[in-house]
Amino acid sequence: MRSETVYTHYRNTQAETHIVKINSCTKSFISALICIAMDQGLLPEASTPISTFFPQLASDPDPRKPAITLEQLLTMTAGFNWDEFGGQNSFPRMTRTEHWVDFALEQSLRHKPGTHMEYNSGVSQILSAILMQHTDMSVAAYAERYLFGPLGIHDYEWEQDPQGVHTGGFGMKLLPADLLKFGQLFLQQGRWEKEQLISSDLVQRSTQPFIAVSPPNRGSYGWHWWVDQYEPAKVNENIAGSPALDNTSAEQHRPLHYYYARGFGGQYVYVVPELELVAVLTNDKRKKEKPPLDVFPKWIVPELWKLARL
Numbered sequence: 675m676r677s678e679t680v681y682t683h684y685r686n687t688q689a690e691t692h693i694v695k696i697n698s699c700t701k702s703f704i705s706a707l708i709c710i711a712m713d714q715g716l717l718p719e720a721s722t723p724i725s726t727f728f729p730q731l732a733s734d735p736d737p738r739k740p741a742i743t744l745e746q747l748l749t750m751t752a753g754f755n756w757d758e759f760g761g762q763n764s765f766p767r768m769t770r771t772e773h774w775v776d777f778a779l780e781q782s783l784r785h786k787p788g789t790h791m792e793y794n795s796g797v798s799q800i801l802s803a804i805l806m807q808h809t810d811m812s813v814a815a816y817a818e819r820y821l822f823g824p825l826g827i828h829d830y831e832w833e834q835d836p837q838g839v840h841t842g843g844f845g846m847k848l849l850p851a852d853l854l855k856f857g858q859l860f861l862q863q864g865r866w867e868k869e870q871l872i873s874s875d876l877v878q879r880s881t882q883p884f885i886a887v888s889p890p891n892r893g894s895y896g897w898h899w900w901v902d903q904y905e906p907a908k909v910n911e912n913i914a915g916s917p918a919l920d921n922t923s924a925e926q927h928r929p930l931h932y933y934y935a936r937g938f939g940g941q942y943v944y945v946v947p948e949l950e951l952v953a954v955l956t957n958d959k960r961k962k963e964k965p966p967l968d969v970f971p972k973w974i975v976p977e978l979w980k981l982a983r984l
Contacts (some may be wrong), residue, residue: 677858684850689956693713693829693847696956697937700832700846701798703821703856705748705898707805709864709876710820716808720745720879723910724752725806728779736754742787744804747797748897749884755784756794765795765843774805774835791885791895795843798898799835813840824866825859828854844937850956857943857952881933881945892971900936904975905929930979934970944970949982 684690711717722745723738725731732740740754756763763781771772771777778796785792802813809816814832822830830852833845859865860881864872883894883901893902907928935943940957955969 679854685827686883689850691849693831693849694956695844695937695939696846696848696853696935697939698795698842698942699853699935699937699941700844701795701898702935703817703846704798704801704805704813704842704944706856706859706872707817707821708748708801708897709745709872709880710814711805711809712876713873714820717744717804720748720774724800727807727881731779734810736783738783738787744801745884745897746787747801748880749895750794750797751785751788751885752792752794752797753783753785753787753790754778754792754794754796756781756796758793758795768796768799769835771834774799775837775839778951791887793891798843799841801841801898803837804837806839812838815844825852825855826870827855850954851976853935853941853943853954853956854952856864857945857954860933861945861947861950861952866960896933899932899933901931902971903929903931904971904979906976906979928983930975930982940969942949942970946975946978949978951978 708717712720720743722744723740724742724744728759734740736863738753746752754763758765760766768774768777774796778794778800781796784790791864805816806813811819822828827848831847835841845885859871860877863874864870864877880897881899882896884896886894887900891900893900895901930946930948932944932946934945935941942953942955944953944955945951946953953970953974962977
């Protein structure tokens with residue numbers, strides 16, 4: 675697939691050459707590395723229970739916990755009692771402990787695993803630990819060999835927890851241009867130049883909707899990717915006596931599907947397969963002004979939808 679940059683704008687010119695925090699976009703990188711390890715046979719099937727990686731969970735008083743699967747970690751449906759941004763069970767509290775992974779694993783279950791999506795950077799740290807455990811190298815070293823290196827990503831920083839496990843849910847710094855490469859890799863079904871870095875099967879599986887998310891979030895969640903669609907209001911729908919949509923109208927109202935990595939503060943990587951398009955949005959800290967969170971769904975994707983239907 676031939677790629678072409680159609681629009682670039684840096685409000686702050688330094689953003690082009692200075693790596694910045696991508697925050698929770700890190701989660702989608704962890705997902706990609708998990709997929710690569712699965713392809714290589716270093717990690718087992720997504721249905722594998724968590725007790726395979728952490729045998730100590732077999733003695734947990736809640737029999738549901740050791741049966742949590744790798745896929746439920748990836749889809750954040752493990753069921754842990756977790757409040758991401760505050761309280762006793764949160765990622766800020768986790769980062770103040772001496773062992774982040776143990777903290778995440780010790781949390782009680784609020785929901786039956788597989789039934790409810792609860793945003794949780796703790797499960798991302800568990801995934802990072804699993805990756806380190808089964809590749810026999812640091813997560814960053816594994817990324818350099820099998821993801822960053824092939825993509826030509828050389829300038830980055832990545833935080834680690836007290837045990838040396840690279841942060842699974844946040845803590846990575848990258849250039850916007852390298853975020854674009856990452857999105858392009860997924861647009862190309864895991865292929866980069868002449869090399870298949872991730873199998874197309876796992877690219878599709880990881881970016882398909884797995885479970886609906888709760889407001890104020892939109893759409894669904896996959897394997898550490900957000901999944902959504904744009905569909906304009908169907909004017910004739912639910913109006914008594916209005917004629918059924920003909921084939922042309924149905925085509926005109928067909929939704930535009932996309933998936934994306936999302937990081938706190940306005941960091942996004944959007945992939946729109948139908949249009950063979952990747953869009954990267956970053957934010958450069960506007961002090962007290964809150965970054966707009968709906969730029970793409972509110973302003974960009976409606977215009978893309980019009981182009982797709984021309």
